Amino acid sequence: MNIFKRLAKIGQAEAHSAIDKAEDPIVMSEQAIRDLRTDLDRSLEALAQVKAMSIRARNEAEEYTGKAEDYGQKAMLLLVKAQTGEMPSPDADRLAKEALIKKNEAEGQVQRSLGEKAKFETSVAQMEANITTLKQTISKWENELRTLRARVKVADATKDLNKQLSQMDSSGTVSTLERMKEKVVQKEALAEAYGDMANTAKSIDGEIDKAIDLRGAKADAELAALKEKLGIR
Numbered sequence: 502m503n504i505f506k507r508l509a510k511i512g513q514a515e516a517h518s519a520i521d522k523a524e525d526p527i528v529m530s531e532q533a534i535r536d537l538r539t540d541l542d543r544s545l546e547a548l549a550q551v552k553a554m555s556i557r558a559r560n561e562a563e564e565y566t567g568k569a570e571d572y573g574q575k576a577m578l579l580l581v582k583a584q585t586g587e588m589p590s591p592d593a594d595r596l597a598k599e600a601l602i603k604k605n606e607a608e609g610q611v612q613r614s615l616g617e618k619a620k621f622e623t624s625v626a627q628m629e630a631n632i633t634t635l636k637q638t639i640s641k642w643e644n645e646l647r648t649l650r651a652r653v654k655v656a657d658a659t660k661d662l663n664k665q666l667s668q669m670d671s672s673g674t675v676s677t678l679e680r681m682k683e684k685v686v687q688k689e690a691l692a693e694a695y696g697d698m699a700n701t702a703k704s705i706d707g708e709i710d711k712a713i714d715l716r717g718a719k720a721d722a723e724l725a726a727l728k729e730k731l732g733i734r
Contacts, residue, residue: 555621572604
């Protein structure tokens, strides 16, 4: 039963370790920024498409405006021709009426295109604001990421140092240092003792030599021998 409990605890520890690794703040932040950049790319692509539709609506409005003006001029020319007798009035009126219908249709297309253009421009403004906010958010979190990297390095270094310190036997280390210090003191005392002994031996020899005065005694013996040889008493 205890074995199964231990195995369960080991499995839980490994699971927690895997979760911790999976939730690494640097890795998660980098992935989040990549996701934001993906969103930014999509937003820029969508903005380009909406701007293209706005430009197309503007071009259509200009095109239909030109058509409306053209049909209006044609209707006027037809009526002038009828008035000058260049063509029958019924035909001129019929064609002028058709031209005016075309003119009204073109003007309707102008209004529709202008309405679409206005909607697209509103969408463009909103999207540009969102993109600006998104860019600012990305820039902010890139700066935050640089700070996070530095903080993680400091935290890891501090953790490793504290871990090493917690595993050190400081009392044992201090005890060893004290023992080494005591040994050094003993060696110094022993060296001083031998020095004292050497100085004592030298001082005794000096006293003996001084008391005997070997040089003086030798000279006296030689002087006595010389007098005896010469017969001097």
